Amino acid sequence: MAFFSQAWTIARKDLLTELRGASTIISMVLLGLLVVLVFNFGADPGVESAALARSGVLWAAFLFSGVIAVGRSFASEREAGCLDGLLLCPVDRALIYLGKLIGNFILVFATGVVILLFFTVIYNVSLGLGWLGILLLLVLASVGLATLGTLFAAVAAGVRARDALLTVFIFPLLVPLVIAAAHTSTLLLDGKGLGAAGFWPWLLVVYDAIFLAVSFMVFDFVVED
């Protein structure tokens, strides 16, 4: 239990910093909404675009805004030697990763909810009970994005890479996540239940589990100095 409360302390610190500064959260949300908006101009006006195309827009917005959040999580620690301070804490390195992961997950998920709300309004989607399914889907996708995002944000911070490079690192790795999420949400947007999605949500669960395990194993090497 102490493990989780210590990890939560790190997550809380990150979330408080972001809330006080607010610029990251605002730019995340705005970028997500803008992606939804801009993609709309590519569609034929007057024609109801297919659920598949629409859910592609949703996940593109989710990914781009998510990268901003995870990118900040280690970039901000580089200022004034904060990362060294954090690493000097007498705790397991895995705990630092978990704390960062929880903070990123909350940020990514919350932004995802805002994007989703905006999306349902401007595309006139009525989800009904589908809300439950899509929120669960958003949780699974946020865990996946936060898992690899946190790991590679630490990698990118290690070489002082910019956010654009972080995108190049993690987008190809997130391909299975995007396929599974887009597929499931297409069905949900069509008014079907989560049960109709079959193995797709499970693929996300497996994906999350594998990379959570791998990330915990290798995180030590990323911050070791």
Added chain:
Amino acid sequence: MDLERKRLGVATGTLVIITFSLVLVALTAALVLAPRELQMGDIQRLFYFHMPSAWIALGPAFTVVFALSIAYLVTGKLKYDRWAAASAEIGVIFTTVTLLTGPLWAKPVWGVYWTWEPRLTTTLVLWFIYVGYLLLRAIAGEGPRRARLSAVYGIVGWIDVPIVFLSIWLWRTLHPRLLTGSGFSMDSRMLAALMVSLVAFTLLYVCLLVLRARTLAVEATLSGLRAEIRRRNRRGGGS
């Protein structure tokens, strides 16, 4: 030491000569000896280059990166990192060849350059992952930090590839397919040419790997010496 180095040089030289001759044989087999395919014509000969490149890309190249990345993290020996880097570079080249020859073959035969077929799409994602890996190496400077970070990338990336393939395969099999297989029945001479080509490409991979890893080792020694000289000069100037 000198004798050992000499022996190593002879071994490498022999490898280069064997590879070079076999590549010549493979070229002759693919371009001259193998019969012209009836329906596709000469364009089918791309197959003898396309398929072996895909084999190197999807088979040994990045698996070696994965194994050596683990070896580096376990032992901390920079030697493994250099070999991993060499394998990744060569893998990206063969992946690029696969991605270039594929569409060239597909256009006249299928009528399109690209189709979202699982193997094709996975190869494209593979290319993105390992170009990212090389990009990371390029900006990470030198030494243990780069080795550690890229080893992490090499491990995570390799684990991701089968999941990418699985998800694309599941995704495509749920949709009506516009194009079905590229199947053509192979003449025994075609099969022979393909086999020779496969062996030649595999040897070429090994050969390039050995030479490139050596170059990287020399580069590392050189930059170590440069740093040493700088250090001495500074000390000399200071006192």
